[in-house]
Amino acid sequence: MTATARTPRTPNTGRLARTAAATVALCILGGAGTAYAYWATSGTGSGSATNGTMQTVTVDALIPGDTLQTSLAPGGTADVILRATNPNSHAVTIYGIAGNGAVTADAAHPGCATTGVTFTPPPIPLSPPITIQANSSIPLTLQGAASMSAASPSACQGAQFTVPVTMEVRK
Secondary structure, X not given: OOXXXXXXXXXXXXXXXXXXXXXXXXXXXXXXXXXXXXXXXXXXXXXXXXXXXXXXXXXXXXXXXXXXXXOOOOOOXXXXXXXXXXXXXXXXXXXXXXXXXXXXXXXXOOOOOOOOEEEOOOOOXXXXXXXXXXXXXXXXXXXXXXXEOOOOOHXXXXXXXXXXXXXXXXX
8 A cells, every 4th residue: 555645735825826916917907007098198178367457556645544643844754654555356565665756735835835855765675565455455654754854944834745656566
C-alpha cells in the first residue's frame, strides 16, 4: 500500500485570489477610463454679461441735523461738513475728495466777494477708506479743511461759505 501525502487546503483560497484580481483590474480600467474621458472631452457654449450703470453719488452741504463743531475766523481753520448720499443698490467706497471751484459767501454778505477762504482736501486715496452702504447717506467731517486768510474783509464776518467739491467713489 502506498501512502500519498495530501496538502491541507484552505477553503476558497482560489476564489479570494480571483476576486481580488478582478477588483484590482476593474479599478485600473475605471481610473484609466475616467482619465481618458477627462482629457478627451470637449464642449462649446456661450455666455453673456451686462455692466450696470452706477448712479451718481451726491454731495450736499450742511443739512438740518448736521452740526458745525468749529467756526471759521481770519487766520484760522475750520471743519468742512459734507453729506454723501449713495442711491445705488450696492455699497460704494469714497476714494477721494477734491476742490471744484471758488469758495463763495452766502447772499446775505454781498461785501464778502473776496472771501480769502481756501479748501484743503484730504490726501488721495482716503485712509482709512470710507464706505457708504447701499441706499443711504453719511455725514463726513473734514477736520481743518477750510482756512481763512488774515486779510479777509470784515464783510465776511458771520457768513456761511459754499465750498464746491467733487467726490470720487468706486464700487
